[in-house]
Every structure is written in structure tokens, then in C-alpha cells.
Amino acid sequence: MKPLLSVVVPVHNVEDYLEECLASLAEQSLKDIEVVLVDDGSTDGSRRIAEDFAARDDRFRCVHQPNAGLSAARNTGVARTTAGVPYLAFADSDDIVVPDAYERMLASLESTGSDLVTGNVWRLNEQGRQQAWQYRWLTADRPRTHITRDPRLLADRVAWNKVFRRSFWDRHAFTFPVGKLYEDTPVMIPAHYLAGSVDVLHEHVYLWRVREGSITRRRTDVRGVRDRIAACEQVSAFLADRGAGHRLRYDISCLRDDFVYFLEGLPMGGPAYRSAFMADAGAFLDRAGDAALAGLPAEARIRWQLVRERRTEDLLAVLDFERANGTGTFAVAGPPGRRRAVSPAVTGGRSASARLGKGDLPAVARLVDAGWGEDGRLRLRGYAYIRNLPARAALQSLKAGLVREASGGRPRPVPVRTVRTERATADSGQELHHYGHAGFEMVLDPGRLGPGHWLVGVVVAGHGVVRRAALRAVEAAAAQPLVHDLGDGLRAVLGYRDGRLELAVSRLPALATGHEQGPDTLELTGRLYGDTRPTALVLTREGGAEQVHPVRCGDGFGARIPLAALTAGRWRAALLTDGVRVPLAAAPELPPPAFADAAGALVVDLSGEPRVDRAETAPDGGLRIGGTGAGALLELRHSTLGETVA
Template sequence: MPPRLSIVVPVYNVELYLDECLESIAAQTFADFECILVDDGSTDTSAVIAKAFAARDKRFRVVMQENAGLGAARNVGARHASEDSEYLAFVDSDDTMPDYAYERLIAALDETGSDFAGGNVKRFRSVGMQQSWGHRAAFAKTQLKTHISKFPALVTDRTAWNKVYRRSFWDEHGFQYPEGILYEDAPVSIPAHYFASSVDVISDCVYHWRVRETGERSITQRSTDPVSLIDRVTSVRLVREALKAKEGAKYARYLRDYDYNVLSEELPLIYKYVGEGGADFRAAFVKEVGGLVREIGTGPWSDLTVADRLKAYLAREGRVEDFIALTKHQSDYSYSVPVKGLARPQADYPFLQGRPPVPAKILTLGPRERRVVSRLEQAVWSDGKLLLRGYALPGHLGAESRLGSRKMLVFREGGKRRRTVVTARTVASPMATVNSPHLALRHADWAGFTAVVDPTAFQSGGKWNDGIWTTSVAVTGAGGLHRARLKGGESDSGQNPPAHWVTPDVRIVPNATGALTIQVETVRARALDVRPSGEDAVEVSGELAAEIGAGATLRAEHVSTSTVLTFPV
């Protein structure tokens, strides 16, 4: 019988790390695998180590080739995989894996039938491990049978080695890694996400990605090398070509989504090194990045931040010195955007003065810069009314005057159109400025507000009806009206607001987890006392709003594990 899983490990001059890598593969609790070690013309003892390991463990075998690069070695390994193996995976020879990795990924695939599964990644060095920044958003939680169109954060899942592919899916699309370039992972990983019917996302760490501390620098550590820049742009172009080759509105939409990610997340990985790079790096930036921005066009620009939009424009126009001035301004002023104008606020970067003009539509602040930043700082009850204190400001516009920052709270009943508006009083709140590092060039001292909320606002026809009301804060100031959900606080009653009984059996429960909600709740059972009973039990006593029949139980659920216990009443 062929092994269920084929693992390809390209090997090139990794004598310091190879044994550790192979031991982690051999220790996998999913043992039905073959491992193809492709020595890519190593000039150190890597091939000797690989052959010795294969001699000890017959699941491993070695393929030798002249040096052709990582992509070519992966492709050769895939071609040498057993024809009837069910799954295919790749591992880089300086990395390691937890022993449960393949068992976890393949169990998901066996359950769902998805085209491939991917898992979380940690970076490691001699002093320990930490979450891989590039995998944080995509693998924050486990999601089975999902898709990049449902979960756009998967566009950041570019790496080859944290995945297990179903061989039938791999062969159907004829995936091959590009040869002769760096950053060869994305031209397979990203199209695979778009081409898949569904994928399984596993939040558990399945891969340990090494940070090189000795020996040759890894690919991702060559940040100011012009070749690195050129190959990164080439990698993006290959992904775009794969998507453009597919017909239909769906793939046109996918391409636009990917282009937005390129401009907002992929190219910024190059942007931050332009100031450090030499003349060759900057020349490559003008040619390659400027050319790519022109190929993408301005379609995604309206969704970018004003700074990313300006960077795209300056790159397209070849204005490298202005580009570097922008990145320096962001570094010096904590990414704060200097603003001018009230009706249509625009970025007003000082380094652009005396320079060729930039179109107004490039500099006009969009929704991202005007998005309301808010925080509930206090929620208390006084004389039967809910007193709220907090702050709210429209992003980079600040709140520099009392009259220029008026606020109101909008409560909307869930599932209904009914809403209640409460006018808030603007008050000074220096903490709003302290908590807004992006406002290095202005302040938000008048972002504060207080509001008095009569709980009868949550009645319907003078009656209490169970329901949950969302809370939004609307701010009128520069740029017009801005509105967003009121975020919960981080301490005291702003984080844990108290409930309030409005009748003997109805209470109002503010909840500040995430965004503030107000729940109207008719209480049908109330615990009045909890006391020890013997050595291993507690006695709960209370009252019910109605008679109970025989067989009634008390249900207890563990808040962390969701374990449920039931007890007779």
C-alpha cells in the first residue's frame, strides 16, 4: 500500500539544522508517510546527513540533483512522490514541527473533504518561540470548510510548509513552484486558496519557522537586496497571472481583492526598506514596484489609507525622495496624518510643499482615517438612570475644540428598526489624546462625553420586552458626521458595567465586552445564596418566577471548557 502522505524536504547547505528537522518529521504521530529529501547540490555535509538518516528510517529517501533552487527542488520532490499517495506536504530543511502536526491537519481533511488544510506557525530561535506575525490573523481560530472569499485574512497565508494538500487537488491544477526566484511560495499558496472548493484552517501551531542566527541569512532576512525586491514583485505578478487566467466575474473580484492586499500589505514589506536600500535597490524599486502599481491600476486605491494611496502614487511616478520623506514622517510622528480643511479634510504633509503637486483625490482622507475611535470609561447607575462617560473622535481628525466635537448616542434594538437617540455632553478628556498615539500632530482633549440614559428608553409601548440593544456613538466635526459602535472599556465599570433592576423581575444589563450592548432581561430564576455543603459540594438557594414541575434541573456550564453539569432542583 502506498503511504497516505508524501512529504517533500528540499535540502541545501543546512548541516547545522537538518538533523533536528528530520527528527521532528520522524516523530510525527501520523506515521503513514514517505519523506522525499531532495539534495539541491549542497556543498556542505547536508547530503551525508540526509543519506544517513534515510539509512536509519526507511520512510525517508534521498534524491540528488545539481543546484537549481528551492522551487525546483520542491517540484522534483513532488514528482518523486508515490503516485497513489493521498496527501502532499512540504517542509523547509531548517525548520521543525510539533509531533501532532500532520495528525491534526489530516484529521481535519478526512472529516471535511476539503482541498487542503493549513495551520498556525510559530517563529523560533535559541531563546524561545513566538507567534508568527504573518500567520496571526489567518489562524486566529479554527475554521473548517471555509474559503478565502468568506475569510479574506487567508490572503496572508502565503507559505508552503504549514499545509497539507489533497493530491487530487494538487494534480488537477498542475501546481508547480516557480524556479529561479525567491518568494516562490505565494504563486502556489495564494492561487490554491482561490481555486479550492474549501479549506480547513487550524489554529493550533503545526510548524516551527526558524529565525537564522548563524550561517547564511534566510530569504526573508535579505530585505535590502535588489534581487529580493525584484523576486518579491515577480512573485506577486505570478499570482496575478494565475488569477487573470481564470474567466468569470468571480475571479475578477478575486483579483481586485488580491490587488488591494498587494497595495496594503505586500508592498509595504518593501516600502519600509526603501530608505535603507542603496542606489541599486532604489532603482529596482522605481522599475519593479512602480511598474507593478501601474499594472494594478487605481481600482483598489479608494479603499487604501491616505498614506498607502500616496505611497502607491509616488511609487508609480518614480518620486523616490518624496516616498522616503513620507516613510520618515510616519516614523517620526507615529503614523499621524497632518490634516487641513474641514468639509473635505486632506493630508497636508510638509515635505510636499514646493514639490510637484499631488492630485487632491490622492490626499483626501477616506473612511479609514475618519473611522471613529471610542472607549467607554465609566458606566454607573444613579437615581435609576444609567450614567455613561467615555470618549469618541474621528480617527486622525482629533477633537481640538468643544464646539467642533459634538456627540450623541444611538441605541438600536436588535432585529428591529426601533432606535433611541440620547444627546451627549462634550467634556474634556485628556486621556483620549494619551490613548491615541496616531495623533502626534494634534490632540483630542475634547473627545470626551457624558450621557444620562433613562432606562424607559428601552421600553416598547410602556412595557418591558426582552431584547438586546446595540450602542453607537455619532460625532459631528471636521469632515461631517462620523458614526461607529461604542467600544467597551479596559478597566472598572467601563469594562464591567453593573446591572440594574427596574422591576422585581426585570433588569437592565449593560455588557461592555467588545462593543457596548444593553440587554433587557426578564429574570425567571434568581440565585440568592451559595454556601458550602459538606466537604465536596455547594448548596444554591434562590427563587423562581413560576412553579416548576417534576424533574426540573439546575444546569451549570464551565465558562472555559463548556463542560455542562446538571443537578436536580
């Protein structure tokens, strides 16, 4: 049977990773594939591994050629695929393809008729896998889209997370540029523009292995920087005939993404590298002009203007300052309306500055602590300031709180008290500005707000500038829900929506308030509110297992669950009312084995595993953790270093 997909894999001196890569292809859920392995003059054991794999699986075959580089190997592989195979893909020989990636990608193309499909990417290194930054924006599928409608696809510049319709590939006679580094960009960006439509999958399809040693060496490589800038110029020239807007948008993306990697390598590069970067990047800026710089934030405009003026030593001083104080830290000079960002790293007759726009002085608002008072009101403590405008005095940091429903509507003002704090300055990671009066305290009364999803923000004013910012967690790991029952079935949950602080006030249909475990059963009891009269309790375990138990209704409700039915694992609970499933909330103080999860929903778990239910900072600065469950030893493991503390 003729395959549906041809996969081209260039191979060169990757014996440590090749077996894992080829296994990921062999184990694809889409079986109708052919894999063309192009051994590009390997001098290690890669050729033997490839040949052995091809001998075991007739879907794989090897092609050998003298070393000519990645582009030449890919082009050879495309030429050696079977004629008439409708789809084409590429994989690098040290990477891994997700098991069902090609099945999902072909299904998408078959459904939409698009010319290519691209998918999300994991970045793989010695510490494990992380989301590739180029695809952080990918949170939902986007079938039949296009780069002109979604410019974020300008970051999608690699070949190996895609499947192409072969007729599209051949119609435009795509080939990779031989003898060049960064060979993907001058093919992938034109492919995006030439496609009639593109499918984008938000689920991951590929694990991109990042070998740190090779990155450091390439970062200051003269050939590397020249090839990268040349590749971007080639794409920019291609876009010149497709309207000024497309070319300008791409030029800005190069200054924002592609070239930054090499710019930040200047301090570690030698004279030849610095000369090559300043000459080629400077020429790019001379051609791109002021319009490209205008699309960048102030700190980037300062950097790139120095490149444009070929002021290498001043640029190195700015980069050194930013390493100590963080990118985006600068002084502000001039009167309102004519303010400029000025780098304090450059002194003497010529400054390094850029005109400020409104977006260049954003507000920062962070929640440090939250707690419910005995009066049922929510007390918030945090800090808010306008970045790069110091808050040394209270009048430099006037604040007001705002809440509004997530669905829209007018914001409601909330009184705020300004307090002193050293936390804001410490968290800012810079030493140029002091934000000592950025602290605030705010009190919210959920009873007065009423049911709804309320977003919380802060307005900050100082130095003649007014800014509004959503309140966010100091750290993502600290963004945990805070549940409080207000009485009579009214519940408030402080949590986060897309990183923004949100107070959700809702009326519960039911609340689990107690349980009793006998020899054979677990008896669950609770309150009912309003007209809720459930007929069944539905327990669902992760993985899809489900069980249904009858419910007794009176003043409250009760359900008897056989312990034998509660096999290992965590079961989530819902009530069945008039054929509709309603999530069952639990009282926060309910102990295991039927207890409230972090969001306040009922969970049943008989495993007895330890469960952390509180964490706080001790007076000595240590972390105090408490909870329930078996085990007397707590072990902490560092996610990066792998070290453990018991």
C-alpha cells in the first residue's frame, strides 16, 4: 500500500539520539508512512543505527551522501521520496515526534483542505521538557487561518513541526538553501504566505532537543550571525512585493526575536563577531528605517539605535547595565508629553535614549497576601507602581482599586490604603528605582458585590502619569484559589483567570458538609439550597471511569458509597439533578477521605496519600507546610538541579 506521508530525516553524527528519534517515528499511530533517512557523511555510529533500523522496518530506507549540510540532506530526501505520496514532513534526527502527531495533523488537513498544518512544540533539554517560547500563544486550534490574519505565526519558522500537502510543496518548488545556517526561515515564512490556508494545532506534536553546548558556540559564530541576518533579509525581500505592511511587520519581528539572540551575545563575542553583527544588523536597520524601530518598546529602540549608529562600546555598556538590572530598566527624563527613556549606562556627550510612548511606562500590580476576615470580607495586600517611575513618597504613588465583572460592565471603585513596602523594589530585580510607597491594602465585600466573576485591578498615579493594571500573583506558583463560604449557599472563591486576580461569587446548589466511613461504606451528607433535589451522585475518576450512586433527599442530602467501588485514585463528585450534572462543592474544613480540593470541589480519595492543605512563611523566614495523610518524612526535590532535602 502506498504511504500517506513521507518523512525526511537528515542524519549527521547523532548516535546518542538517533535511536530515540527513529523509534518515535516507527511508533506513530499513523502507520502508513515512509521515512527517508539521509546519512549526510556521518563519522560516528549514526550510519549503522540508521541501516539497522531500516533492516528491521521496511517503512524506513537509507540514502547516503558525502557531508553537504542539513539543507542538502533535506533536499536529497525530498527527491528520494515515493512519487504520489500526498503529504510531506521533516524531522531532525536528535528530536522526538509525539506518538499521534502525524495522525492528528493529517486528519486536520483532510478536514480543512489547507496547504500545511503546524503544531505546538516542547523544548527538550537535560532538565526535561518545557513549552517552547515561540508557541506560548498557542492555546486553541486555529483551522484554516493564515499568517496575514494571525501575525503571531511569524514566530513559526521551523520545518519539523509541520506537515505539507505535497502538491503545495512541489507547486512552489521549495528547496532549502544549501551551505547556509538557519535554513528554515527563508522557506517556512514564504510557505506561510503562499499557502491558501494553514491549520494550527495547539496540542504538542514535537519535542525539540536543545543541546546547550552547541547553542553557546553558535551564538558567537561569525558565520552564524551573518547567515541569520542574510536569511531574514531574503524573507524581507520576498515580502516587499506583498505590501509594505507585511514587510514592516516581519522586519519588526526580526528585531524583536531573531536578532536579539545575537545582540545579547555581543559581550561574549570576539572582535570579528562584534564587527560582523554591527555591520550586518546595522545595514538591516538602515534599510528597515525608523518605521521598524517605532514598532519596538523603548528599551529595544535604545539598543537598536546604537546598532544603527555603530556605537559598539555604548551598546556593550547598555547590555552590561541590563544584565544587572533587567531588560526594560531605564531613567525617565523630560517634561510630560516629551519624556524620554535614557539608559544610565551611557555617560558623556552622547546619550542613549528614545522617545517614550504610553505603552512604555506600564503599571505593575501584584498580590502578596490575601485572607478572609471574621466579618466575611476579603483583605488583599500587595503593591502597585508605574515601572521606571520611582515611588519614594506617597504622593508619587496614588492608588485606587477597581473591580468589574469579567463579562463587562462599568468598573466599581474600591478604596485603597497606601502602605510602605520593600517587597516591590526587591521583586523588581533592579537597583535604579525605589518603590517604597508602592504597597497597598484593599478590602472587598463579596456580599455587596453579589454573584458574578469579578476581576480586580489597581489604578496608579504618579509623576503626572496614570496607569491601570490587573492584579496578578507575585509568582505563578502562588496563584492558588482561596475558598470561603459566606453562608446560605453563597460561596466566594479568590482565584485567577488568565493570570488576573478574580473573585468568583456564586450560589451553590449543594454543599457536602460531612462523611462517616464504616467497614464497607462511606456515608456522605450535605446541605441543599434553593430547589435542588438531586437523584444521584456521580463519581468520575481521571481516565474516564464513572460510577453512579442513589441520593436521599430531605432537609439535606445523603449518599452511601460502597468502599469496594472506590478503587485507587481520586474521584470527583457531581450531583445529577433533572438530568443535569451539577458539580458538588465541599466545605473547606471537610477532612479526608472526602474533602475539598484547592478550588472547593468535592474529591473522594481513599489512598491515604499525604495531602498538603496549608503553607505559610514562618517567623524565621522558613516555609511551614501542613496537611494530612500517612508518612512522617517530607522530601523536597529541586526541579532543575535534582537535589533532594528530607
